[in-house]
Amino acid sequence: MPLVDPVTISSPGRQTTKKPAPSATPLRPVILFGSPIARTTDGVQLLLVAVLLRLQFSKLVEEPVPTLQNGLLVFGALQALWAVLCCPPAGHHQKKRAANPVTTAALSLVLTALIVPLLHIIFVLFGAPFLTHQTETLLCSATLAILSVFPVFYAHGVDANAWKSICGFSAPLDEIVGGFWGGIIGAWLGAVPIPLDWDREWQKWPVTIVCGLLAGYVVGRLVGGFATLEAKKGEGSRAKKE
DSSP, X not given: OOOOOHHHHHOTTOOOOOOOOOOOOOXXXXXXXXXXXXXXXXXXXXXXXXXXXXXXXXXXXXXHHHHHHHHHHHHHHHHHHHHHHHSOOTTTTOSSSOOOHHHHHHHHHHHHHHHXXXXXXXXXXXXXXXXXXXXXXXXXXXXXXXXXXXXXXHHHTTOHHHHHHHHXXXXXXXXXXXXXXXXXXXXXXXXXXXXXXXXXXXXXXXXXXXXXXHHHHHHHHHHHHHHTHHHHHHHHHHHHHO
16 A cells, blocks of 8 residues: 655645745936036036046147056046045945945045956957057056946945946946946047058057047046936935925
């Protein structure tokens, strides 16, 4: 006579159901502060980046290394000031522990510095000189990092889902995403004139790359700003009421 499990008999209708795994929260666009000082800083900072590109172009062609070194300090200061005054830091929505903008900016600068060697390697893999112009490539990588990568660290930290959305083209367009992809695409397009047989001094490495990433960053920020214009107006009205 076959043995019968009493547990099976006593619970014939019992079925185990698996709960679906919670899905990741979709990334929301970063809305800059709507206060008058934030809006003024946002516009002036972007204007200064464009003006510096125009004024320093000749020096960039003649002496790329010292020009990039000085520009990196200026861009770093502008980005840090813009982030603290205009952009909500990562974790600002958490009620238990409010994020400190200055501390977040400092940590973001450290993370940005750590990413520079990786960008240097990527530049080399995409055709940058390997045995020569190493200083120029390193400074170019640092410029791209401080302009395009630093704001992402400041606004999203090291959130894997946020980075996956941004790098996977699924993040909503805002000034952070616009500046990120604008700088990268601009640097890529800036490489186009280098191999052309025009025999111009400005075709040397990495002049056109730097010009492309600066111009692309400005355009990307502007496009991202227009994409969030309505939300900015609401933020500005809320700031006036407070």
